[in-house]
Amino acid sequence: MSRFLNARFASLEAYTPGEQPTDMKYIKLNTNESPFPPSEGVIAALDRSAAENLRLYPDPECTELKRALALEYGTTPANVFVSNGSDEILNFAFMSFFDDGVVFPDITYGFYRVYADLYSLKYREIPLDEDFRIRTEDYIGTKSNIVLANPNAPTGIALPVSEIERIVASNPEHIVLVDEAYVDFGAESCVPLTEKYKNLIVCATYSKSRSMAGARLGFAIADAALIADLEKIRFSTNPYNINRLTLAAGAAALRDAEYYRKNCRIIEENREYTADGLRDLGFSVLPSSANFIFASSPDIGGTELYLKLRERGILVRHFTLDRIKEYNRITIGTARQMETFLREVKNIIGGER
Numbered sequence: 001m002s003r004f005l006n007a008r009f010a011s012l013e014a015y016t017p018g019e020q021p022t023d024m025k026y027i028k029l030n031t032n033e034s035p036f037p038p039s040e041g042v043i044a045a046l047d048r049s050a051a052e053n054l055r056l057y058p059d060p061e062c063t064e065l066k067r068a069l070a071l072e073y074g075t076t077p078a079n080v081f082v083s084n085g086s087d088e089i090l091n092f093a094f095m096s097f098f099d100d101g102v103v104f105p106d107i108t109y110g111f112y113r114v115y116a117d118l119y120s121l122k123y124r125e126i127p128l129d130e131d132f133r134i135r136t137e138d139y140i141g142t143k144s145n146i147v148l149a150n151p152n153a154p155t156g157i158a159l160p161v162s163e164i165e166r167i168v169a170s171n172p173e174h175i176v177l178v179d180e181a182y183v184d185f186g187a188e189s190c191v192p193l194t195e196k197y198k199n200l201i202v203c204a205t206y207s208k209s210r211s212m213a214g215a216r217l218g219f220a221i222a223d224a225a226l227i228a229d230l231e232k233i234r235f236s237t238n239p240y241n242i243n244r245l246t247l248a249a250g251a252a253a254l255r256d257a258e259y260y261r262k263n264c265r266i267i268e269e270n271r272e273y274t275a276d277g278l279r280d281l282g283f284s285v286l287p288s289s290a291n292f293i294f295a296s297s298p299d300i301g302g303t304e305l306y307l308k309l310r311e312r313g314i315l316v317r318h319f320t321l322d323r324i325k326e327y328n329r330i331t332i333g334t335a336r337q338m339e340t341f342l343r344e345v346k347n348i349i350g351g352e353r
């Protein structure tokens with residue numbers, strides 16, 4: 001740290017992204033990317049003329065993409081916000097709305113704590129129950145802003161929309177931000193509730209179910225007044241936050257919705273196959289509605305399994321937080337990748353006994 005950094009950032013602990021190693025080719029099951037390429041329509045949108053147009057700034061209003069998202073989600077462009085990955089929506093939301101404090105689960109997406117620290121916000125982490133579930137009652141009438149990932153990460157467990165509605169309805173003077181990064185893998189979306197509740201923001205991403213983590217594209221749906229607030233902050237930081245290629249790719253992806261839906265169903269099948277395989281090997285596997293599973297074994301420690309898999313060319317995500325250090329989060333890939341994964345786990349465990 002230089003002596004020039006503003007004092008308020010001295011103790012800030014930055015977010016640690018999952019590894020993107022370049023030393024060798026891994027079976028990469030550590031950052032919840034899709035194993036499938038973007039659709040043909042997306043690839044076609046990234047043609048020579050799109051590249052040549054890079055000399056021009058992108059549309060700061062993101063007109064075409066907002067219109068396409070509004071159509072897809074049964075709302076209007078005034079209810080849609082788009083951003084450079086959904087991390088940026090989280091950033092803007094924490095910056096815009098949470099000066100009077102925010103709560104989120106103790107085990108959840110690590111970036112919530114980082115943004116709370118970045119803006120020196122008061123925050124409270126509410127423990128998940130013993131089964132790693134969010135207890136709805138803990139969020140009823142909190143008198144605080146609330147951020148929930150649904151399905152939650154890294155547990156993969158989803159709350160029904162009816163439970164989220166109870167939380168939203170009981171905190172009318174505060175924002176409830178529902179992060180639906182993984183909703184397309186079998187959970188139920190809260191987007192329809194945004195018509196009824198003026199304090200609900202639902203955010204989502206192209207990074208997981210739409211195979212575009214590298215393009216950086218996220219979106220939020222909420223009451224038009226909340227979207228206008230987010231736009232004010234966006235136009236006060238970087239109105240050109242989404243580049244031209246990503247805008248074009250994002251609209252094209254929506255025209256190929258069937259392709260992505262099919263991929264999600266394949267991931268769900270592979271998820272159940274992998275979860276069954278791990279349970280057969282004695283693992284405890286949380287019930288996931290996401291494109292990953294969270295699992296621990298009575299026979300091998302979380303760190304050790306992570307390291308042994310890495311030696312064998314398979315990357316999974318391990319967290320050092322005390323409550324979850326015996327677990328690993330395993331992204332669901334292709335059937336072949338998951339077969340290899342299960343075979344190597346079996347070899348490792350066999351070697352342990």
Ligand SMILES: *Cc1c(COP(=O)(O)O)cnc(C)c1O
Nearest residue numbers: 085086087109149181205207218
């Ligand atoms: C991956 C993820 C995000 C961030 O997605 P980007 O759109 O790639 O920034 C946000 N929230 C959760 C819970 C995630 O897992």
